Amino acid sequence: MGARRKLGLLTVAIALLAGDASAARIGELTETGVWDQMVRFFSLRDPALRAVLLGSGLLGISCGLLGSFIVVRKMSLMGDALSHAVLPGVALGFLWNLTKDPLAIFVGATLAGLLGTLTVHAITHTTRLKEDTALGLVLASFFAVGICLVKMIERLPTGAKSGIDKFLFGQAAALNSQDLQLMTVVTLLAVVLISVFYKELLVCSFDPGFARAAGLPTRMLHHGLMLLLAFAVVIALQAVGVVLVSAMLITPAAAAYLLTDRMHRMLFLAATFGVAAGILGAFMSFLGNNLPTGPFMVLAASMVFAGAFLFGPRHxxxxxxxxxxxxxxxxxxxxxxxxxxxxxxxxxxxxxxxxxxxxxxxxxxxxxxxxxxxxxxxxxxxxxxxxxxxxxxxxxxxxxxxxxxxxxxxxxxxxxxxxxxxxxxxxxxxxxxxxxxxxxxxxxxxxxxxxxxxxxxxxxxxxxxxxxxxxxxxxxxxxxxxxxxxxxx
Amino acid sequence: MTPLPKSQIEPEIVPFKAPNPSVPGASCPLEIHDLTVAYHQKPVLWGIDLQVPPGRLVGIIGPNGAGKSTLIKAVMGLLPLSSGWVKIFGQPYQKQLRRVGYVPQRESVDWDFPVNVMDVVLMGRFGHLGLFRRPSKADREIARECLEKVRMLPYANRQIANLSGGQQQRVFLARALAQESDLYLMDEPFAGVDAATEAAIVEIMHELKERGKTLLVVHHDLPTARNYFDMLLLLNMRLVAFGPTEEVFEYELLQKTYGGRLTILSEVADAVRQKTS
Missing domain, CATH: 1.10.10.10 (Winged helix-like DNA-binding domain superfamily/Winged helix DNA-binding domain)
Incomplete structure (x- = not known):
């Protein structure tokens, strides 16, 4: 019941916020004082700002939810490796037709991310190397390939103003309506799947042996979760950037983990923190006249974590x-x-x-x-x-x-x-x-x-x-x- | 693979015979035929043949590395079998999921996981619920009854990290009880628990047996094994003996289980691995 109501609210919020997202650029400022800018940012008058707000909130929700699962499953490093591994996919998606086509980039990035996780799997299962080493290897090598491709694209005649460099540190202002549609779809998918399969995901994360013995499709659930994780990373790329997207997965979830002892509350808190960090980060970037958004979002999330770490009532x-x-x-x-x-x-x-x-x-x-x-x-x-x-x-x-x-x-x-x-x-x-x-x-x-x-x-x-x-x-x-x-x- | 000397593979004594061979397989809670399991090509269980009669409390004993946990996991299909088959009440495990309850080793999970005692016990109901359905009031009632049986009901809302080792083990037992199964597989339920918990677990095991359930319990303490179980399964990579406790618990068989033969078998196992990898 609760899940259905949340879903309804989410749809309403999206309907309110969506609209034409491609009008004015954030950079064209008319107000000067911080207060005026705050009013402008949060009054939702400006369609471009609406897009930024909506996008930051959506990525906060999906990152918070998926992040909670990777934190309790002790897979935080997997999130890091995955997010770095997607860069070559982003570049290839761009090369597909030499424009920033969100769908091509989404597909490319997801495939690269999955290839990265498969490589980790292959290395750990065929050699004596343990997972941490395999993750380190994949993270670095995929990222290196990605950087080389990005530099190549920048040298192309159309590359200089392509905006591909924005994928490194994120630029929420560059979100267009197509990006937003993708983010909405992925976030809805994450919310729906996690509420529908909540009990299965819970037992698989807590005690995979018992879950398999009880006949739950643990392997499928694991792969499904990994796929959702890849999606969440990829939709957050544009706003947060490849380098820091894993922090948006881990930090809100880690803060939530310190504040509660129940999984469903942790999911809810992590999503809330994710939204807060996303919006706060986008706002700080907006104040700083379109500085990269990623670092500010992560900074905001880290402040939330520091708060939980210092002032959490129990831990x-x-x-x-x-x-x-x-x-x-x-x-x-x-x-x-x-x-x-x-x-x-x-x-x-x-x-x-x-x-x-x-x-x-x-x-x-x-x-x-x-x-x-x-x-x-x-x-x-x-x-x-x-x-x-x-x-x-x-x-x-x-x-x-x-x-x-x-x-x-x-x-x-x-x-x-x-x-x-x-x-x-x-x-x-x-x-x-x-x-x-x-x-x-x-x-x-x-x-x-x-x-x-x-x-x-x-x-x-x-x-x-x-x-x-x-x-x-x-x-x-x-x-x-x-x-x-x-x-x- | 070099053929092994026959005496090394086949159990020398298998005193137990099915009490009534005319009964169809459906009445046999667990039947294992020629089971071999290997980790990374290195065999850890060789050619196990076994028929467990219903309503018995069976202790699985053997030294470290004898494959006790492996046997249980193989029965539930958690490990790939190199050869042989397992039948639960005459059918493959996948068709009898709801008739098997499982108590994993306590160390196999992260006790800092954000769930409380009730959440864990309810997990025992998930196998009955199937996908999409959430635990109902009736499921919660069953979970509460199971908690009461292990005397953990007052702790229902406790976070699991705030429990002692014995209490954690009781929670696992309550979860298995909530599965309402006919065959229970328990992996070292007595490891690292206090005396009161040990007594409570023994009591519950006997109660389950009285109700016609069959229990296979991995146990590592020889002196108590004799008192706790009606039947013993002596295991050391192969089945050394299986039968009523008073017949099997004797010096020569135990010597064989824990004694020097281990070295030969494990050396051969190493040789097999080197040859195939």
Missing amino acids: GTLARWWRQRSRSRRVERENTLKALFHVLEGRGFVGEGITLQELASRRHETLEESRERLHALCRNGLATFDEPGEAIYLTPEGWQRARAIVRNHRLWELYLTNQVNFAADHVHDEAEEIEHVLGEEVVRQLERGLDYATRDPHGKVIPSTADIMHDDGGGPRPPKDLVGYGKTT
């Missing part, structure tokens, strides 16, 4: 850094709580609040360091500090957490000595690490497995989970006056 670098930071801070707080518990335990849970001096000597650190740790506890509502009285009081929550961490430590020590036969003097360092990561479920299992033991290997009391949760049973408790009810710093 992003910033999120990861933040998680690590908050974890190490938690560990630090827990260690301070544990030290406070040990001080209290050392004096049999009697006496007034803990002094900073006691905490510092327990942790073997300076007063300043201890003061900082204490402030971290206070900020998190785990302790209060009575400044004039120089006394630290644990809040109820702090007291609960302190006992939980000590319990984890001692349970783990006991487990290691009792059940894993560690020597009692070997277990402390292990437990120092483990105490911070034990989950509630594991703690319960440990308690059960250890028969609710009350003493650790060194003879110290293990606070039990039941006591900590309800705080009504026996076990060590701080005297009421030690718990900082109502006290503030």
